[in-house]
Amino acid sequence: MSPEQSVGREKPIFPAPAGSPYIAQAQRLKLEVPPVVPQPRFAPKILDTPELVEEIGDSPKGILWHLVKKNRKALALSFITALGLRLSGLAMPIIVGKIIDSGIEKGLGPHLIPWSVALLVAIILTGIFWSVDQLGNVALNFRNSTYIGNAVGQKALTNGIATSRKVGTGDVLTAATDDASNIAGLFVFLPAFFAACVTIVIIGWIMIRSSLMLGLIVMIGMPLVIFLITRLAVPLSRKMKTAQNSRAQLNTTANDAILGLRILRGLGGEDRFCDTYREASQATRDKGVKVVPLNATMLTLRISAPAVFQTLIIAIGAWQVYAGNLSAGTLIAFFGMTTYLQAATNTIISATMNYVSAKVSAGRISKILEIPPMFPNPQAGQAAPAGIAGTTLEIPNTQVSVAPGTYTAITGPDLSAADVHAQNLARLHPGTTATLGSVPLASLPLKTVRNLVTYSHGEAEIFAGSLRQNLLGAKAQTPPVMTAQEVMADYTLQMSPQSEQVRLPDWQNHDHDPQLWKALEAAACADITSSLGDDLDGMLLEKGRNLSGGQRQRLALARALATGAPILILVEPTSALDANTENRIGENLAECRKGKTTVLISSSPLLLQHADRVIVLDREGKYLGAGTHHELMAAPAGDTAGDTYRQLMARAGENV
Template identity: 30%
Template sequence: MPIEGRDVLRRSITGHWRHTAGGSALAAGHQACEALVPVMIGVVIDRAISTGDAAELAGWIAALAAVFAVLSFSYRFSFRIAERASELAAHGLRAELAGRVLQARGGAEAGRLPGELVAVATQDAKRVGAVNVALAAGVSALAGLLAGGVALLRVSVPLGLVVLLGIPPLLLLAHLLGKPLERRSGAEQERAAHASGVAADLIAGLRVLKGIGAEAAAVDRYRRTSRDSLAATLRAARAQAWHDGGMLTLTGVFIAIVALVGGRLAAQGEISVGQLVAAVGLAQFLLTPLSILSWANGEFAQGRASAARVASVLAMPPAVTGGDDVLPEPLQGRIRLHEVTHGALRGLSLDVAPGELLGVVTADPAVAASLLRVLNRTADPSSGVVELDGVPLRTLDPAEVRRAVVVADHDADLFEGSLLGNVTAAMPPDAAPDAAEAAMAAAAVDEIARVLPYGAATALTERGRSLSGGQRQRVALARALATGAPVLVLHDPTTAVDAVTEARIAEGIRKVRSGRTTIMLVTSPALLAAADRVIFVDGGVPAAEGRHVELVHDNEAYRATVLA
């Protein structure tokens, strides 16, 4: 049964139930003590100030100190414990989501942008975790309401009822008052945030702007955006201010009503002066637990929505199912495609001999993409079979397939870390000691290392953005070569590399991969010239085969594809 939102929510609470329960109990104590403070003030006025009894004063102030001690202690630890439960639950979900996305069988990202998935792993995980804090806060608010209500009813039943029955309509009124304002202000706040976004965007494009001398135009545009945002912000701020002012008025009128009823009761001798003070204080205090309660309710609603989003990622079906065999050793590296249909492939058959350096040329990027997917079992063909040393890939564990067949996609990413760290990231533990060095030399990464401030130890920024496009491609190629995989598939590894270096790289690939199967899915003449054999795929099926020079000479379509 696929995982659902409510399972995620339940797990995040039960997973840390000791923390959540402990935090809730302490938080309840805290709110109850908060309710006691105005009651204690009333008692001091009645028992000590009105009577002039010093011993009573000392005794009740000691009692007040005790209340504060409990209040302070329970606040401190309830909050800490509940936050711990919340953060740990979010942390657990983040790890689980990362694990699901990276699972060898794939499928989690289908139809989602990376940004969306990251938002699920950060914001949504956080909101699901935060339900733990909301739960503790909700329990504490109920305890505060209970304590305050009991205290009020003990002072006087009619006064207590005025307060307890008066608060819900007051909050409802506040809600109704705030609703349209909030909606409007939300939209305007968004427009207001726009100005900061545009500024960051212009700074990010600084070089582009300077390149075409567009600074003045950009500054003009920014000033207009900023003024628009300012107007929107001011409208939002005004709306908010009047909403807050309205709340202030409502609360004040409510306190006046309590004073009226309480004062009349006191004048009639039904309650004492101290009790009147306590009642006024309690009326003010009780607004807090009620607003906490409505806040907690909102958090729960958000938590539920977030849990549903988390669950939808966790429940995504894998892209490839079935097959968990392992490969026979030792591997020869023979690849065979038999009438493979998948995506843009239309019954493609190919044989790659062990140790061959094969070039595959196609004018259609969709054909290349489909071929790459079936070669490392990112997808299974809809018909036909892909075999490695005679074993159909469909019967193998995808992770096992990728141990033997490494597909270095054209848009493969680099990761944060040193240049060397990126090259060696996927090296098997039993790799030859000079494998990294050889791979770096073959991909002309040694040249890059020479111009970097700390050579191969230089840290790359995220996704290797501190390197130029061509440099990134070469580092990615070195990483692929360093794996020393029995079968390596290279897809357009040098599109951004200058022609001089590309020629050197072609030599390097030949040398490093000698004796091992390599498939180059490229249109670069420099690389194709180095291949043992080239297959030209047109319309999803092989159209011609031979050495690069022969195909260039004999085949018009091939010439148009690689030399244009």
């Protein structure tokens, strides 16, 4: 559809152009796309993000040790540059001291040229090492934060519901972002830590050769300061762990509120939630404040300890110069070395603080990584017999059975109890007892079961992308990798006011389009397609933010119908819809699934009246009886299934 064809619409639709669609669309809308200037590669390949492995450890020490091994070459390179930076810098005050002593002794002359050249070389080397060191630090930071974030995300996606049962979404988000960044920070400081230790030893050795007292101050005093800092790190670690856990819980609360904001407002619970969130936020703040005293003490030591050492060294050195035991050039060299001593001390203290934070973060990440998958060996199982999809699906010893090719509904006073049976029939959890044609579902490979049985809940998620991508679901193809310029153009388009009217290719096969249109029609999605330009290329925002709650539910139903699954289980697919829309869907559903096995969990008479068979359960999920809608409504008084069903229909507003 061209802009000219969209006359009469409130907003024109801009179809996807040929060539690079992202750049072309941005140019068409006269949007300014930031230029991408190709940069030469400076970093060696060993600083690239490593390929993600399946397991990175399930304990704090295991995670950190895995990362050490994974980064051993990058850490070695970074250690060499960090040590080179400090040694070349340390050489400068020593050379300056030699120049001063030589100048005092012999005056100005050619004898100063070699020392001057050496000073120039030291300055150049310091600049080179500093540049390479900064490059290595940035690479290590991005390398490890990306790697850890990917590991957490992959684990959460692979485990799915097993993860959400153990930890909240806020915990996963915090682990993949803040905690990953904390651990990456440790690996930035790790090479600098060891380089700083070597630097302190070298400074102490140089000073001992000139002054035993000054050398002993450095060699004995510095370990004492480091020991004191290590002792402070233990209680700091405990308080930081408490504060970070509280912050993750607060993130979970906020995320849940965002997802349910519409419901909260509908129930009038927005103010109550705000009060609860405010209290939780204040509690998190209080826990964070408790970290401050210990953290401030360590920061004070980082600043004051080197200053104390610098003052002692200069004072004692000046006295020894006065006494004739030390030359003026050596004193100036010592003064310059104390600057590097101060930097080394700061590095050690910062590395210690980063280790405390990283250890806490590794502990939080390990709680996610140690969650076992719900199905440890999904490939295990026997091959499915031919024609198994056309056999009876049932749960032994419960009288809950679904004949092949029928439209069967399950209802009761508590639909969550009916949903337990639905999840059993779909093998969503280990230990399922359901059978298909007398073959236990648990004995089949998980992929086989997923190809046979599709389970769809009325609260299914909608993802950012085209309408076609959302309807294809697992069948959607991965789009090609974009260039840097296309990424910038795409971001500019997404941020523009015309973002909802822009059409971009979704890189999907259009062979399934007739099936998708049929599913949309059955789910009464005409208003959705109309709002998106009457084509499947219409773009949906993250979580379907440009759709209403009812539209998202109907789109989830359409996606389930589009699978064409041999066995489809629908759980409350119309709970957020009005009666007219629900009635249309009820009429369409039986026709759309004709000849295929369908299981419906609902208490809506507008859907149940079209079912071939309705199974009635009690509040605990036990079987009471079965029949068609009309048979159950006409059942004699005293019939438990009939009485329960009539009560359900009366509650739903059915006129009997």
